[in-house]
Amino acid sequence: MVYKIKFDQFFSYSFSMDCLIFGFSNGKIHILLVKRAMEPYGGYWAIPGDLVYPDEDLPHAAERILEELTELKNVVLRQGGVFGKPNRHPQGRVITNAYLAMVRMNETNPQPSSWVEELRWVPVDEVESLAFDHNEILTATYQRLKERFIHEPICFEMLPLKFTLNELQQLYEYAFGICIDKPNFRKRIKNLPLTELKERQENVKHRPATLYSFDWEKYKTLVKEGRFEFNMWL
Amino acid sequence: MVYKIKFDQFFSYSFSMDCLIFGFSNGKIHILLVKRAMEPYGGYWAIPGDLVYPDEDLPHAAERILEELTELKNVVLRQGGVFGKPNRHPQGRVITNAYLAMVRMNETNPQPSSWVEELRWVPVDEVESLAFDHNEILTATYQRLKERFIHEPICFEMLPLKFTLNELQQLYEYAFGICIDKPNFRKRIKNLPLTELKERQENVKHRPATLYSFDWEKYKTLVKEGRFEFNMWL
DNA sequence: AAGACTTATTGTATTTAATACTACAACTAA
DNA sequence: TTAGTTGTAGTATTAAATACAATAAGTCTT
Numbered sequence: 001m002v003y004k005i006k007f008d009q010f011f012s013y014s015f016s017m018d019c020l021i022f023g024f025s026n027g028k029i030h031i032l033l034v035k036r037a038m039e040p041y042g043g044y045w046a047i048p049g050d051l052v053y054p055d056e057d058l059p060h061a062a063e064r065i066l067e068e069l070t071e072l073k074n075v076v077l078r079q080g081g082v083f084g085k086p087n088r089h090p091q092g093r094v095i096t097n098a099y100l101a102m103v104r105m106n107e108t109n110p111q112p113s114s115w116v117e118e119l120r121w122v123p124v125d126e127v128e129s130l131a132f133d134h135n136e137i138l139t140a141t142y143q144r145l146k147e148r149f150i151h152e153p154i155c156f157e158m159l160p161l162k163f164t165l166n167e168l169q170q171l172y173e174y175a176f177g178i179c180i181d182k183p184n185f186r187k188r189i190k191n192l193p194l195t196e197l198k199e200r201q202e203n204v205k206h207r208p209a210t211l212y213s214f215d216w217e218k219y220k221t222l223v224k225e226g227r228f229e230f231n232m233w234l
Numbered sequence: 235m236v237y238k239i240k241f242d243q244f245f246s247y248s249f250s251m252d253c254l255i256f257g258f259s260n261g262k263i264h265i266l267l268v269k270r271a272m273e274p275y276g277g278y279w280a281i282p283g284d285l286v287y288p289d290e291d292l293p294h295a296a297e298r299i300l301e302e303l304t305e306l307k308n309v310v311l312r313q314g315g316v317f318g319k320p321n322r323h324p325q326g327r328v329i330t331n332a333y334l335a336m337v338r339m340n341e342t343n344p345q346p347s348s349w350v351e352e353l354r355w356v357p358v359d360e361v362e363s364l365a366f367d368h369n370e371i372l373t374a375t376y377q378r379l380k381e382r383f384i385h386e387p388i389c390f391e392m393l394p395l396k397f398t399l400n401e402l403q404q405l406y407e408y409a410f411g412i413c414i415d416k417p418n419f420r421k422r423i424k425n426l427p428l429t430e431l432k433e434r435q436e437n438v439k440h441r442p443a444t445l446y447s448f449d450w451e452k453y454k455t456l457v458k459e460g461r462f463e464f465n466m467w468l
Numbered sequence: 469a470a471g472a473c474t475t476a477t478t479g480t481a482t483t484t485a486a487t488a489c490t491a492c493a494a495c496t497a498a
Numbered sequence: 499t500t501a502g503t504t505g506t507a508g509t510a511t512t513a514a515a516t517a518c519a520a521t522a523a524g525t526c527t528t
Contacts, residue, residue, distance in 0.1 A: 013247040013288070015318070015329055054247070054327055058318045082316050082331050084249070084292040093288055095249055095329070097316050166475085183477075184516065200524095206474045207524030400504080417506075418487065434495095440503040441495035 014089075016096040017058065018049030018134070019066040019077065020141050023105035023121060024158040027170045030121040031138060032110060033130070034069060037117035040090045041131035047138065048116070049096065062099040070110035070119060076157070077101045080141045088133045098141050102157035146175050153192070153230050156214035162197060164209035165189070172232060193218035193228070248323075250330040251292065252283030252368070253300045253311065254375045257339035257355060258392040261404045264355040265372060266344060267364070268303055271351035274324045275365035281372065282350070283330065296333040304344035304353060310391070311335045314375045322367045332375050336391035380409050387426070387464050390448035396431060398443035399423070406466060427452035427462070 021032040034048045048069040052061040062077045080098035088094065105121065112119040124142050129135065149155050155171050156163075169185050172178075193215040201208035222228035255266040268282045282303040286295040296311040314332035322328065339355065346353040358376050363369065383389050389405050390397075403419050406412075427449040435442035456462035 013249045013286075015247045015249070052247075052318075055320045057320060058316065058329075079315060081313060082292065084286075084331075086289045086291060095292075097318075181517070182475095183479085183518085186477080188515085204475095205525060207476065207522095209476070398504095415488070416504090417489085417508090420506080422486085438503090439497055441505075443504065 014092055014094040015052045016049055016089075016094050017052050017061045017065050018047045018096050018098050018137060019062055019069075020047055020080065020098055020100040020138065021066070021070075021072070021075070021110075022100065022102050022124075022142075022145060022158060023108065024155075024167075024171055025105045025121070027174055028123040028125075029142075029158075029171070029174055030105065031124050031127065031142075032070065033120050033122050033127070034112065034116040035118035035120070036115070036131060038115050044131035045120070045122075045128075046131035047098075047134045051094075058097060058099075066101075068114045069112075069116045071113050072103070072108065072110050075101045075103055080144060081137075083133060083137055083140075085133065096137070098137050100141050100145060102145075102154055104158060104160055106160050149175055150232055151230060153214065153219060156216075159214075162199065162211040162213055164201060164211060166209055168212075176233075188232075191228075192230075193222060248326055248328040249286045250283055250323075250328050251286050251295045251299050252281045252330050252332050252371060253296055253303075254281055254314065254332055254334040254372065255300070255304075255306070255309070255344075256334065256336050256358075256376075256379060256392060257342065258389075258401075258405055259339045259355070261408055262357040262359075263376075263392075263405070263408055264339065265358050265361065265376075266304065267354050267356055267361070268346065268350040269352040269354070270349065270365060272349050278365035279354070279356075279362070280365035281332075281368045285328075292331060292333075300335075302348045303346075303350045305347050306337070306342065306344050309335045309337055314378060315371075317367060317371055317374075319367065330371070332371050334375050334379060336379075336388055338392060338394055340394050383409055384466055385464060387448065387453060390450075393448075396433065396445040396447055398435060398445060400443060402446075410467075422466075425462075426464075427456060 023030045023032070032048065033045045036042055036044050036046050048066060050065045050069065052058065056064070058079070059077065063073075063075070066072050066075060066077070077099040078101065080100045082095060082097050084095035086093060088096075110119055124138070127135070127138060130138070145154075149172070155168070155175075159167060159171065165186055166182075168189070169180055169182065173180055194212045195215050197211045197213060199211045201211065219228070219230075223230075257264045257266070266282065267279045270276055270278050270280050282300060284299045284303065286292065290298070292313070293311065297307075297309070300306050300309060300311070311333040312335065314334045316329065316331050318329035320327060322330075344353055358372070361369070361372060364372070379388075383406070389402070389409075393401060393405065399420060402423070403414055403416065407414055428446045429449050431445045431447060433445045435445065453462070453464075457464075
C-alpha cells in the first residue's frame, strides 16, 4: 500500500461536537445559543460545542460537552450532519459533527458554564450571525428536524409533558409555516396515542383547554405490533 | 480558556471517508464492495474508503476516493452518518463519514484500482462479514436509504434510464419486503412525472413491456410550483 | 346573574384516495 | 393455435382528507 502522503501526517485533524438543543415556547421553536468568552470568535454567539477527546465515543462526547457548557443532563441527543470545510476553523482542520436534541423548555434550566459567558434561547427564524459556520449548521439541522417531525413523534419531546391540542397545532403550524383547520386537525390526531387528562389549563382568561400527554409506552407497543405508523401530512 | 488537555494534543485524529454505492439488478439492491490488498484487514471485503486529505473538503474527498479505488466518475454522492467509536480502527483514532450514492449498474463499470485487489457487487441482504465496522455502517446507511425511497424519487437513480414498471415495482418490493398488487401499483404511480416511451423491451421471450423514463425536469418544475410531493406509501 | 367574548368541540356533507379483486387484452415464442 | 407472461380496464368497497357550519363550555365584565 502506498499513501501519497505519509500515514502519520493524516493524524493531524481535530474533531469537535456541536449540540443543537431545540425547544418550543410561546408558539415558536427556539435554539439554545451560547456567547463565547474566548477566541476565536470571542464575544460571538454560537451553538454550544467543543472538541472530542481522543479516546471518547461520539455520543459520550455530545453529552459531556453539553453538560460542561450548559449544565444540562439526561438529554437524548441524536446524530445530525458533519461539517468539514477545510477552512471552517481558523486554528486548523477541525471537522465537526452536529448532534441535536429536543427538550421541554419549561423543565430545562441551562446555566452558562466553563468558557460560556452567557446563554440564550432564540427563535430559530430570528437567529443572527453566529460564530464559525454555525448558521449553516443550524439551517441544515433545523431542516432535518422538520423532516423528522413528519414521521416521528419527536415534537412531543419539546412540548410540555402536559400540553393542549392548540399547542401541538401551533408547533406544526410554526414549523411548516402553514395554517391548519382546527376541527380537522383534531380529527387527524385522535388516532395518536394521546391520553386525555382530567386536568385543564390554569391562569388563562378564557375557557381553559384540556391537557393531554403523549403515551410513549402505548406508542412503542403499537409500532412494535405494526398497528401504527406515525405520520403528519405525508 | 482552559482545556483539560493541551490544545495541540487534539490534532491527533484521522478522518476517513467511506463510499456506499448502491445499484439495482435482477430484482435486488446491490452494494459495491472491494477486497483489501493491504493491512489492516488485508484480504477482507470492505466498503470502498480511504483517508481524507488535510486540506480537502468532504464532498471532494468522497469523489476522489471513489474514483481512486473504483475508477467511477461523475457519481452524485450524498452525506450519510458518522462512525467514530474510539477503537474502530486498529491504527489510531479514525473517524469516518459515510457518503452514499445510487448508480445504474448497467451503465457502471467499476474497476479495481490503487490498493483494491478485487471488486464485487453484492446484494445487500447477502453481505457477509466485512472489515472494520463496515457491517454496521452498511446496515445504518441502507436503512437511511430505504427511508429516503419513500419521499424522494432517488430510486430512479438506480433504475436504468429506460425501465419497465415491473422493475420499478420489484425495486420497492425488494426494499420493503412486501408484495404489491400490480393494477393498484400502476394507478398510484400514474401521478408521477414518468414519460412513456415508444420503445419496448427486447430479447425477452414473452410480451415485451413498455419502457418508461423518469422526467427529472418535469419533477423539479412540479415540486418548485408546489403542485407535487413525491410519496410512496406514506 | 346575564351577556359578551374567547376557545373548545361536535357534526355533516363532499371530495378524494387507497384497497381488493375480477376479467380480459396484447404480445412472443414454440 | 396455444401456452405463457405482461399489460390494462373496471368495479365495488373502504377509508381518509377537506371545507364549513353550528354548538357547547368556560372566563370576565357589568
